[in-house]
Amino acid sequence: MSLELTLLVWSALLAFAYLAVQSTVYRLDYGVKFANGQRDGERPPNKWAARGEKALRNFLETYGIFIALAVATELSGRSDGLTQMGSQVWFWSRWIYLPAYFIEAPYVRSLIWTISLIGLVLLFVGVAF
Template sequence: MSLELVYLLWSAALAFAYMMAQAAAYRMQSGVKEANSTRDHEPEPNVLTGRATRALRNFQETYPIFIALAVVSVASGRSDSLTHWGAALWFWARVAYLPAYLIGLSPYRSWIWSVSAIGLVLMFSGIVW
């Protein structure tokens, strides 16, 4: 299995971790009864729930791009050192991004996001050139 596909596989576990962090923060804030309701009248999120929700949303914004680039690099036979480095940078930066966001590490959180974006650019470059 190519390195890009290995990172793609593990990115599914990472997506689950982001989802569970948001769900846990919401349950800690609102309680199990509210979390199991229809949530027609959700309370304003506290700091942790807001951060977990924004981190999840941010992950969901770049995840489809990573999936597309990983699949195209392998399917087109364009997997190379740029796509390998790009996948690794994106994945490990996204691993670091969640705790950085949850504990409020500014401006480091933005720097970590930038590293993940560079990973996507590297993957794209490796496929195109």
């Protein structure tokens, strides 16, 4: 199994981490009873629940691209240094991005996001060309 496919498998744990954080901060904000109900009349979230939702949504925006590129790399047999570097850059920067979303450090979160995007570009270039 290629490194890209291995990281794809481990990215399921990454996705679970984003979901776990989002659902935990949501329940801390709204309460378990409300979270387990229909959520009618939902008020605006506090800043932590909002950040959890935004972090999850942001992760999901790039996750599909990573999945497609990792699978394409595996199926095409085009795994090389560039695709391996790209997949590692995306994977590890997405791990770093999750706590960074909750830390109030200007530009750090955006820098990490940009690095993860560079990882996807490396992966794309490696598999497409």
